[in-house]
Amino acid sequence: MTSSFRITLLPGDGIGPEITAVARRLLDAVSRRHGFQLEYDEQPMGGSAIDASGEPLPASTLAACRASDAVLLAAIGAPRYDALPRQQRPESGLLALRAGLGLFANLRPVKIVPALVGASSLKPEVIEGVDLLVVRELTGGVYFGNPKGRVEADGHVRAFNTMAYSDYEIDRIARVGFDLAGQRGGRLCSVDKANVLEVSQLWRDRVEAIHAAEYPEVQLSHMYVDNAAMQLVRAPRQFDVILTSNLFGDILSDEASMLSGSIGMLPSASLGSSGPGLFEPIHGSAPDIAGQDKANPMAMVLSAAMMLRVGLQQEAAAADLERAVETTLEAGYRTGDLMAPGCTPLGCQAMGEQLLKALGD
Ligand code: IPM
Numbered sequence: 001m002t003s004s005f006r007i008t009l010l011p012g013d014g015i016g017p018e019i020t021a022v023a024r025r026l027l028d029a030v031s032r033r034h035g036f037q038l039e040y041d042e043q044p045m046g047g048s049a050i051d052a053s054g055e056p057l058p059a060s061t062l063a064a065c066r067a068s069d070a071v072l073l074a075a076i077g078a079p080r081y082d083a084l085p086r087q088q089r090p091e092s093g094l095l096a097l098r099a100g101l102g103l104f105a106n107l108r109p110v111k112i113v114p115a116l117v118g119a120s121s122l123k124p125e126v127i128e129g130v131d132l133l134v135v136r137e138l139t140g141g142v143y144f145g146n147p148k149g150r151v152e153a154d155g156h157v158r159a160f161n162t163m164a165y166s167d168y169e170i171d172r173i174a175r176v177g178f179d180l181a182g183q184r185g186g187r188l189c190s191v192d193k194a195n196v197l198e199v200s201q202l203w204r205d206r207v208e209a210i211h212a213a214e215y216p217e218v219q220l221s222h223m224y225v226d227n228a229a230m231q232l233v234r235a236p237r238q239f240d241v242i243l244t245s246n247l248f249g250d251i252l253s254d255e256a257s258m259l260s261g262s263i264g265m266l267p268s269a270s271l272g273s274s275g276p277g278l279f280e281p282i283h284g285s286a287p288d289i290a291g292q293d294k295a296n297p298m299a300m301v302l303s304a305a306m307m308l309r310v311g312l313q314q315e316a317a318a319a320d321l322e323r324a325v326e327t328t329l330e331a332g333y334r335t336g337d338l339m340a341p342g343c344t345p346l347g348c349q350a351m352g353e354q355l356l357k358a359l360g361d
Pocket residue numbers: 091094095250282
């Protein structure tokens with residue numbers, strides 16, 4: 001029997017629909033070749049959902065995601081929604097989706113494609129051979145902590161958030177990090193700010209406890225987040241798996257993306273303990289180039305590959321997509337974000353065509 005998977009597609013805003021169209025054609029090509037079927041259910045999310053229904057994550061979209069085998073999201077957000085109350089902004093829809101699906105583990109791999117070594121703002125000898133994975137906690141920390149708010153008192157305005165973690169939240173993300181380190185280079189660096197923050201001290205204590213009890217074979221180190229930010233650009237090859245909290249992971253993963261030359265190259269997977277995973281590029285909706293056929297669809301295609309591998313256990317099809325990206329870059333095709341002398345510039349759609357050709361379709 002042919003296996004068949006239900007994919008909820010969330011094209012979102014800005015460049016989202018353009019890169020989704022490319023990913024979908026490539027997914028169709030590899031699923032045909034590898035003998036499985038993908039059924040898509042496209043749902044509104046982010047600004048496009050606000051325009052249609054007034055909320056960034058309609059209940060019907062969340063229900064569709066829950067009922068599917070995997071969710072593929074492109075990007076959300078646009079400046080015109082920035083003035084809305086926080087709960088009605090596109091970003092709140094994304095946080096509600098992560099929480100609603102219980103996606104506490106966010107995996108952001110950074111692997112340097114040899115053809116792009118020259119595209120990074122860092123020296124080739126610094127980034128050659130970089131292959132690291134940021135494991136970011138995604139449903140806790142200061143993003144979700146209470147109390148939070150804004151008050152007026154004594155003639156001043158004061159705003160506050162709470163950075164909080166419970167032991168079980170740290171334990172479960174630590175296990176994800178240790179498991180993945182065990183499958184990779186066997187090294188895990190836990191990043192915190194335990195020299196200043198109580199919440200980071202608990203983080204460190206729990207990571208050490210889980211390490212001693214369950215993963216003594218993994219080599220564990222700890223690093224303060226300010227030092228980690230520096231080490232990432234000084235000597236990024238020292239890292240295998242970086243385990244960190246929600247806010248620190250948000251910042252460090254954008255920084256790490258520049259090792260690869262463009263934020264337009266990095267995919268991510270968000271997973272819970274059960275149910276569908278969410279797969280999305282780490283870049284945003286790039287409103288400045290939206291609708292102009294300039295976007296780099298590669299992070300989206302690589303996110304589709306992660307969906308195939310991690311979400312649907314279709315390793316061969318995932319590897320085909322990743323190879324198509326590498327071959328196309330090696331042949332010198334580039335979108336504007338990666339353009340270099342001697343390379344051939346392509347728009348988003350034409351890049352999609354090249355990727356299809358590289359697949360042999
Ligand atoms: C990311 C993004 C999101 C985050 C925003 C859009 C809410 O920056 O996925 O890294 O901060 O988590």
